[in-house]
Amino acid sequence: MLSEGAEEILEALWVKIEEQGNKPIELAANRDNPAIEELIRLGLIRVDRDHIYLLEKGRSQALGCVRRHRLAERLMVDILDVKKKNINEVSCKFEHLLHKGLEDNVCTLLGHPKVCPHGKPIPRGKCCLGKKYKIPLKFVASLGELDAGDKGVIAYLQSKDKNQMQKLISIGALPGISITLLQKFPSYVFQIGQSQFAIDRELAESIYVRLIK
Amino acid sequence: MLEKFPKKIGYEDPLEIRLSELEALLLSDYRISKRALSILLLQEDREMMEMVKGREKENSPRIFEIIAAAQQHYHQPLSYIISQCRQREASRIAAKVMSFEPQRTATFKERLSKIMMNPVIGAPILLAVLYYGLYKFVGGFGAGILVDFLENKVFDGYVNPFMIRLVDSVIPFKLLRELLTGQYGIVTMGIRYAVGIILPIVATFFFAFAVVEDTGYLPRLAMLIDRLFKKIGLSGRAVIPLVLGFGCSTMATMVTRTLPSKRERIIATLLLALAVPCSAQMGVILALLGDKPMGLVVWLGIIMAVFLFVGFLAAKIMPGELPSFYMEIPPLRFPQLSNVLRKTASRLKWYFLEIFPLFILASIFIWIGQITRLFYFSVRILEYPARWIGLPKESAVAFLFGFFRRDYGAAGLYDLKKVGLLTGNQLVVACITLTLFLPCIAQLLMNIKERGMRMGAAISVFVLFFSFSIGYVVNIILTLANVHL
Numbered sequence: 001m002l003s004e005g006a007e008e009i010l011e012a013l014w015v016k017i018e019e020q021g022n023k024p025i026e027l028a029a030n031r032d033n034p035a036i037e038e039l040i041r042l043g044l045i046r047v048d049r050d051h052i053y054l055l056e057k058g059r060s061q062a063l064g065c066v067r068r069h070r071l072a073e074r075l076m077v078d079i080l081d082v083k084k085k086n087i088n089e090v091s092c093k094f095e096h097l098l099h100k101g102l103e104d105n106v107c108t109l110l111g112h113p114k115v116c117p118h119g120k121p122i123p124r125g126k127c128c129l130g131k132k133y134k135i136p137l138k139f140v141a142s143l144g145e146l147d148a149g150d151k152g153v154i155a156y157l158q159s160k161d162k163n164q165m166q167k168l169i170s171i172g173a174l175p176g177i178s179i180t181l182l183q184k185f186p187s188y189v190f191q192i193g194q195s196q197f198a199i200d201r202e203l204a205e206s207i208y209v210r211l212i213k
Numbered sequence: 214m215l216e217k218f219p220k221k222i223g224y225e226d227p228l229e230i231r232l233s234e235l236e237a238l239l240l241s242d243y244r245i246s247k248r249a250l251s252i253l254l255l256q257e258d259r260e261m262m263e264m265v266k267g268r269e270k271e272n273s274p275r276i277f278e279i280i281a282a283a284q285q286h287y288h289q290p291l292s293y294i295i296s297q298c299r300q301r302e303a304s305r306i307a308a309k310v311m312s313f314e315p316q317r318t319a320t321f322k323e324r325l326s327k328i329m330m331n332p333v334i335g336a337p338i339l340l341a342v343l344y345y346g347l348y349k350f351v352g353g354f355g356a357g358i359l360v361d362f363l364e365n366k367v368f369d370g371y372v373n374p375f376m377i378r379l380v381d382s383v384i385p386f387k388l389l390r391e392l393l394t395g396q397y398g399i400v401t402m403g404i405r406y407a408v409g410i411i412l413p414i415v416a417t418f419f420f421a422f423a424v425v426e427d428t429g430y431l432p433r434l435a436m437l438i439d440r441l442f443k444k445i446g447l448s449g450r451a452v453i454p455l456v457l458g459f460g461c462s463t464m465a466t467m468v469t470r471t472l473p474s475k476r477e478r479i480i481a482t483l484l485l486a487l488a489v490p491c492s493a494q495m496g497v498i499l500a501l502l503g504d505k506p507m508g509l510v511v512w513l514g515i516i517m518a519v520f521l522f523v524g525f526l527a528a529k530i531m532p533g534e535l536p537s538f539y540m541e542i543p544p545l546r547f548p549q550l551s552n553v554l555r556k557t558a559s560r561l562k563w564y565f566l567e568i569f570p571l572f573i574l575a576s577i578f579i580w581i582g583q584i585t586r587l588f589y590f591s592v593r594i595l596e597y598p599a600r601w602i603g604l605p606k607e608s609a610v611a612f613l614f615g616f617f618r619r620d621y622g623a624a625g626l627y628d629l630k631k632v633g634l635l636t637g638n639q640l641v642v643a644c645i646t647l648t649l650f651l652p653c654i655a656q657l658l659m660n661i662k663e664r665g666m667r668m669g670a671a672i673s674v675f676v677l678f679f680s681f682s683i684g685y686v687v688n689i690i691l692t693l694a695n696v697h698l
Contacts, residue, residue: 119288162290167539169293174300186332187436187449189542198436200443200538 002042004096005035007065010044013054014062019120024051064103067123068095070116071106077117078110078140078155078210087117111141111208115158143181143188144205151180152209154192159206171197173207221248222302224295231255231283238276241268255283256292322545329433329545339434346421347459347492355417356496364409376400392580397617403576407569411461414492416561418460423556427548431456432540439538445524446480447472448536454481458489463568463656464560465489466663476533479672482664483527486656486676488520490648497615498644501626508641508698515645515687523679571655575617578654588613602642602684603692605634615647617654637698642688649680 002010009030016022027050030036036052039045044058054062072091076082082090098106104127107113112128115121140155154177159165173179173192182196183189188204190197224232235251243250243264253261254276266273287294319327328334373394380394394401425431431453439449451472458465462485469481490498502508582588595609611625626643629635635643651657651673661669691698 115288157293163534164537165290165293167537169296171539171541172300174297176297176300176304182327183330186438186440187538189330189436196542196544198432198439198449198538198540198542200439200448202537203539 001099002061003035003038005033006038007096008092009033009035009039009052010054010058010062011065011069013045013052013058014066017054024053026050027052063123065095067125068098068103070120070122071095071103071110071113072098073116073118074110074113074122075106078113078208109139111139111145113140113158113208117156140208140210142205143179143190143207143209144201146181146184146209146211148181148183150209150211151178152211153177154179155208155210157206158208159203164203164206168199168203168206171195173197179207179209222299224298227286228255228283228291228294228298231279234279235276238272238279239265239269240272243268252295254280256295257290326429326433326542326545329430330436330542332437335433335437339437342425342430346425347418350421351414351418351460351492352496352499355414356492359413359417360410363413364405368405368409373401373405388584391583392577395580397576397579397583399573399576402579403572407565407572410493411568411572412561415461415464415564416557418492419557419560419564420553422457422460423553423560424548426556427546427552429543429545432542435538435540436542443536443538444528445484445521446528446531446536447477447524448538450538450540451477451481451536455484455489458485458491459495460492461564461568462486462489462491462652463571463659464564466656466659467567469663474534474536476531477536479664479668480524480527480531482660482669483672483675484520484524486651486660486672487523487649487679488516490516491652494648494652497626498648501630501640501644505637505640505698508637508644511641511687511698512644512648515683516648519649519683568655568659571658574658575654579617598681602646602681603688604639604643605629607634608643611643612647612650616651638688638691638696641698642684642691645687646680646684649676649683651676 013025016025027036027047030052036045036047039058040047042057044055044061046053046055069091072095073087076087076091076094104125107125107127112124113122146152154173154175156175157165157168157173159168168174171192172195177192180191181188182191184204187198187200190199223229232248232251232255235254236247239247239250250261250265254265257280265276269276284291329338377394380390380400384390384393391398393399396402434456435449435452437449438452442449442451451469454465454468454471457468465485466482469478469485472478472481498509498512502512579588582591592609592613595612596606599609599612600606607629608626611629614625626635626640626647630640657669657673660672663669664672
């Protein structure tokens, strides 16, 4: 298993390359980091005079690191209610524990979120790809996955399409609001406050709800 | 004014900092508070951004830098962040003064609402609404009793003879007399048609529609039908103009303005022109096929198939944003007569202002068509497609006149039927073609008015060819299958 330091480096590499489009990262501060040695030995990265490069073999490892970090953040915010300023600190420690299937369980628990609390994408895992997620425990789920009669509080909205989001905002479906799903076929009907609304599947999948027993 | 309400919502710090920066940079007078304007700018309000760009010559680059910086700070749209801040504040205030009674048992209205939104029980409810609202009230009372009274008693009995005598004694020119009170004159045909036939039908339809609308049934219907409508490129919302199309397709084409995207408006216009028979058309069809239940079934099946097929194709071909459906489901209410009457009256007024002139225009077209003998040639041309779809050439007149004056077209076909010129198959084919064919010239003009010259004309030409093509195909299939309806 990789050391914590090695995972941090992989994560930083992935973010740089995949999300910011920059090529490699500077070696400078990491020159004497034993984690570098470790990653080179495993054939995950390559180093020249002053840059670190992610190798093909390291890609999937790095992707997993990013996924675990962002899932950890989501868990802190949605379930454990960690204060905003502590999220990063706590998540950084926590992510290293999410191994051996734990990460998929956390992902399922959170309703297979697509973005972290900062709005950055969470790489999909095996658990997100199955047609029907069998969920034994479910605390946060998109409205599209709930059953009629489920009650909860809207945790957050997430849609790629700004217009979709605007529609939900305009009907008052905002974080912190209590919501009850009344019906899910042929359209989704839910109640917030004293009003009922009908929406289609795409919109329902943009509302993430923290369930209440 | 603003000093009286010093309280403002506190936004998150990163927003407040940008807001005060923006306020300091906005130098012109915008007639709203600078803070309100700054908040709109952060939410990317197009209109305000344009205005600021125009007025703050020097500061505008800096202003847009600040907006971009604020957006950079968050990963979600600022409108979302700002709405959340407001929401929190509103909940905080409401929590201080409001409390809700704990769960009580569902009332009768709530239970009825649930039943209406049930996909299985919803269908018979829809049929009941259609049967009593559309068939009995609009068809029986409006198109039957009222039309009979207005057209036969009032117009044929009093108005027309009086106007004809008046015009004859005042105007010496035969051509001008023809225009006003001839067979297709503005008064004798245009106004009589608009007031004597269409008015009672649409008035009863608007009344029934307003009753249904005020109960809160339509959003429930929209919610039931959304999934199906998505397949034809529309959202559940489009159910309102399409149902209205059963009353008057011309009016309904105008109401497609309420649909959110251009793509939906075009698809709805096409379907209205093609496969949604208006009340006048349905009256004709029922009269012609009333004694042939199997023919009626074939007619209904073909029209529904065309509706779904063309919608499906249009949704596949048309580019643009996919429709999305969101609609409030208001509580069920018992409609108030005064509201229903007021709504009916205001729609009728709208109808008269927008559609009435089109009927006058139609009279003028026919007048020109007759003088120039354009009509005679059009009939000769229409004889070909009529023969292709297996109809006697005499029916061409019915198609052309039906386009200008629905009852004439119907009467034409009806006469042919009585003389025995039309077999059962021919009747069904004629009805299918007549339904798919543009309902009337008013709708042709409305298509162009609403969708623009090119799109409106394209839709109308497509409908013209498509209606005869379907008639042709149905005729062949019936013949080959050796079916005699």
